[in-house]
Each structure stands twice: as C-alpha cells, then as structure tokens.
Amino acid sequence: MPDKIFSLVAKELKRQKEMIGLIPSENTVSPAVSKVLSSCLSNKYSEGYALRRYYEGNQIIDEIELLAIERIKKLFGVPYVNVQPYSGSPANWAIYFSLMQPGDTLMGLKLSMGGHLTHGHPDVTASGRFYNSVQYGVKKDARIDFAEVEQLAKKHKPKVIVAGNTAYPFELDFKKFRAIADKVGAWLVADISHITGLVIAGEHMSPVPYADVIMTTTHKTFRGPRGAMILVTQRGLDRDPDLGKRMNAAIIPGTQGGPHNATTAGIAIAAAEASTAKFRAYGKQIRKNATALATELLQQDIDLVGGGTETHLMVIDLTKFGIGLGTQVAFALDVAGIYANRNTIPTEQGSPFYPSGLRLGTPLVTSRGMKEKEMKQIAKWIALVAKHVSEQQLPTDRKERAVFLKKFRKNALKDPVLKNIRKEVKMMTAKFPLFQL
Numbered sequence: 001m002p003d004k005i006f007s008l009v010a011k012e013l014k015r016q017k018e019m020i021g022l023i024p025s026e027n028t029v030s031p032a033v034s035k036v037l038s039s040c041l042s043n044k045y046s047e048g049y050a051l052r053r054y055y056e057g058n059q060i061i062d063e064i065e066l067l068a069i070e071r072i073k074k075l076f077g078v079p080y081v082n083v084q085p086y087s088g089s090p091a092n093w094a095i096y097f098s099l100m101q102p103g104d105t106l107m108g109l110k111l112s113m114g115g116h117l118t119h120g121h122p123d124v125t126a127s128g129r130f131y132n133s134v135q136y137g138v139k140k141d142a143r144i145d146f147a148e149v150e151q152l153a154k155k156h157k158p159k160v161i162v163a164g165n166t167a168y169p170f171e172l173d174f175k176k177f178r179a180i181a182d183k184v185g186a187w188l189v190a191d192i193s194h195i196t197g198l199v200i201a202g203e204h205m206s207p208v209p210y211a212d213v214i215m216t217t218t219h220k221t222f223r224g225p226r227g228a229m230i231l232v233t234q235r236g237l238d239r240d241p242d243l244g245k246r247m248n249a250a251i252i253p254g255t256q257g258g259p260h261n262a263t264t265a266g267i268a269i270a271a272a273e274a275s276t277a278k279f280r281a282y283g284k285q286i287r288k289n290a291t292a293l294a295t296e297l298l299q300q301d302i303d304l305v306g307g308g309t310e311t312h313l314m315v316i317d318l319t320k321f322g323i324g325l326g327t328q329v330a331f332a333l334d335v336a337g338i339y340a341n342r343n344t345i346p347t348e349q350g351s352p353f354y355p356s357g358l359r360l361g362t363p364l365v366t367s368r369g370m371k372e373k374e375m376k377q378i379a380k381w382i383a384l385v386a387k388h389v390s391e392q393q394l395p396t397d398r399k400e401r402a403v404f405l406k407k408f409r410k411n412a413l414k415d416p417v418l419k420n421i422r423k424e425v426k427m428m429t430a431k432f433p434l435f436q437l
C-alpha cells in the first residue's frame with residue numbers, strides 16, 4: 001500500500017491544476033527544478049562552504065554549490081552570493097545578526113502597509129523584539145512616505161534600513177532609500193523576495209547599484225525551489241571588504257547548520273532558466289497581466305489600494321462594501337475556484353483576522369501561460385463574488401462574528417453563484433497546464 005501522503009499529494013496537484021492561484025508570493029517550478037528537489041542530494045550533509053566543509057564526501061556538492069553561486073553572480077552582476085539560507089525569514093535574521101547587535105535600531109515598512117513580519121514587526125517577531133524596531137509607513141496615496149523615512153532615520157539613527165515589500169503595489173525607489181541611508185550611515189538592505197523576477201526582466205528598478213546587501217527568496221517570482229539567497233553588492237564590499245565573509249559567517253555558524261543541497265541545485269537550475277530571453281518575456285507578461293487585472297477590476301467598480309499597480313501585485317480595498325470583509329470574500333473566492341489572500345489595507349478599520357483587503361498577484365497564472373484576456377475574465381469573477389457575498393454584512397460584535405462566519409462558510413459551499421463560477425474556472429484552467437516550461 002502506498003503511503004496515504006501520495007494520495008494527498010495527488011489531491012493537492014488536482015487542486016492546483018483546477019484552480020486559479022492569485023497569491024502573489026506563489027509560483028510553479030519547472031519540471032527540471034521539481035526533479036532535482038526529489039533527488040539524492042537530500043541525503044548529504046555539507047556544513048560549511050565549498051572546499052572548506054566539515055564533512056567528507058562533498059566533492060560533487062561543492063561543484064553544485066559553486067555553479068549555483070557563479071550563475072547568480074552573473075545573473076545579478078554582484079561579487080558575492082550565499083545560496084544556503086533555508087528561506088527568506090532566516091536569511092533576514094542572518095543579515096540582521098551580521099550587521100547589528102541586539103538593541104540596535106532596525107527600520108522597515110509596517111506590516112499593515114505592505115512590509116514583512118521579519119522587517120521589525122513589533123512584539124510578536126524576533127526582529128521586533130531583539131532590535132529596536134522603528135517602522136515607517138505610507139502616505140494617503142499608499143506610496144512610501146520618504147519624508148517620514150528620512151525624519152525617522154535622522155531621529156533614531158538606524159544601523160539597518162530595510163527596503164522590501166510583500167503587499168506594496170508600487171515600485172520601490174532604492175535610490176531614495178540609499179540617499180537617506182547615506183545621511184545617517186545605515187546599511188541598506190533590499191529585500192526583493194517578491195520582485196526578483198521583475199528585476200531580472202528589467203520591469204522593476206534594480207537594487208544592485210544602491211543596496212549594500214540584497215535578500216531574495218527563490219520561490220516567488222524567481223520561480224525556483226523554496227529557499228533564499230543573500231547577495232552582497234560591490235557597493236557593500238567597498239564599504240566593508242569583509243561584508244561577504246560576514247554574511248557567510250552569519251549563516252553558518254551564526255544561524256544555520258547544514259545547507260539543503262537539493263534546494264541549492266534547484267536554485268542553480270532556476271538561475272539558468274532565469275537567464276534566458278524567455279524568462280525576461282515572462283517577467284514582462286507578469287506586469288502586463290497585473291495591469292490588465294487591475295484595469296478590469298477598476299472598470300468593475302472595485303477599489304484598489306493606491307488606485308492600481310506598478311508590480312505583479314495589487315490589493316483590493318473592500319471598505320466600500322463593509323469593513324473587515326476580506327475574510328469572507330477570500331473564502332467565497334476559494335469556493336469559486338480562485339484563491340487569494342485576505343490582507344490589511346493602509347487605512348485598515350478592521351483587524352488582521354477580519355481585514356478589509358484582498359491581495360492578488362499574477363506570477364503563477366502567468367507561469368501557466370494566461371494572458372490579458374484571461375485576466376479580464378478573472379477580474380469579472382472577482383468583482384461578481386465580492387459584490388455577491390458582501391450582501392451578507394459582517395456583524396461588529398466579536399462573538400456574533402465567529403457565529404456569522406461559520407454559517408457564512410457553510411452556506412458558501414452550496415451557493416449556486418459560486419458553484420457556477422467554479423465550473424467556468426475549471427474549464428479555463430484545463431487549457432493552462434501547471435508546468436508550462
């Protein structure tokens with residue numbers, strides 16, 4: 001009898017194939033990346049770095065890691081790369097560990113305004129508790145308030161300023177961040193996890209000329225395995241010739257043990273795939289699709305945070321339908337075959353569990369080969385669902401809300417409007433295979 005896990009994997013594959021995935025941090029890997037992830041490379045321990053390992057038997061692993069590093073260096077034009085971080089969160093932690101002492105000041109974008117938990121979110125995260133976290137925000141137009149960034153930087157003298165985004169729909173102006181970092185002598189860390197593919201495709205300003213250190217996950221728009229990498233720029237090395245070595249030491253022994261070698265190999269393959277004209281065309285199509293999706297949503301009278309997008313993602317503002325509707329709209333969309341995630345908006349009047357926003361992105365649907373025509377149809381479905389379910393208003397009382405939500409979910413599963421969209425979604429997705437490469 002095969003393990004039950006395999007039937008669950010088959011179910012998950014069916015779910016992914018039949019649904020439209022709009023979570024901007026998700027993507028689909030190529031068959032080559034998928035293959036190497038399940039290879040014998042998982043069997044090997046390789047603590048340390050190539051040619052300086054603590055374990056024997058790493059001759060081949062060394063070649064794999066060196067090849068991954070060479071490809072990434074070339075792809076981004078940077079002098080120093082570490083491909084060993086387990087994922088984006090530990091990579092950020094390692095960078096902070098190397099550049100700061102506990103209690104030093106860290107500046108990042110507020111979570112509710114599009115930043116990441118690891119950018120110093122107070123109280124509940126390690127980055128917010130071990131460092132003196134100062135958070136900047138966005139203006140009324142939902143764009144980063146650089147006057148505030150500068151004023152906070154001058155007042156608090158951060159050691160590290162992080163420029164990065166997870167739910168911020170506009171281009172990050174690394175040049176402006178650099179000018180502010182220089183005024184107060186801070187390190188500028190660019191966390192481009194979400195936008196790496198766009199940077200490679202020339203669809204987003206590159207942080208390479210401006211940042212000292214760059215972190216990116218490898219599984220988002222980069223379309224590689226789940227992991228992360230730390231890049232040190234020439235600018236960073238000019239400031240401290242040991243910066244690369246410091247990053248290596250921050251990964252091991254600083255914060256990690258042995259690297260995940262199958263992931264390293266997957267990163268090397270994804271780097272080769274990302275070096276092609278085909279990938280650049282992919283990055284451009286992500287942007288075109290995002291614009292098409294945003295344009296049609298606006299056309300359908302759906303509000304977007306900041307009024308649109310300059311990247312792969314956008315955040316719907318559901319406030320005009322009612323405060324805190326993100327949870328029920330996201331659930332109803334999932335029933336209708338479209339999965340996205342609820343999100344806070346900069347002017348949030350709800351709560352993190354009942355936020356008023358919905359975050360959407362186009363990397364995964366673009367990997368499947370969908371174009372503007374499909375985006376237009378998807379926007380129409382989303383608008384229909386949002387309008388349909390907001391007829392049932394979320395109660396303001398906390399206890400009543402929980403009861404309401406339970407009932408809402410039960411009813412949504414049988415809702416003919418949602419069921420009908422799901423059928424149409426299934427017909428559309430059948431035309432776009434999950435593994436397109």
Ligand SMILES: *Cc1c(COP(=O)(O)O)cnc(C)c1O
Pocket residue numbers: 025087088089090092116118164165166191192193194217227228
């Ligand atoms: C996804 C993301 C991370 C964290 O990556 P994980 O792999 O989920 O740990 C960090 N920073 C940003 C900006 C991200 O988008």
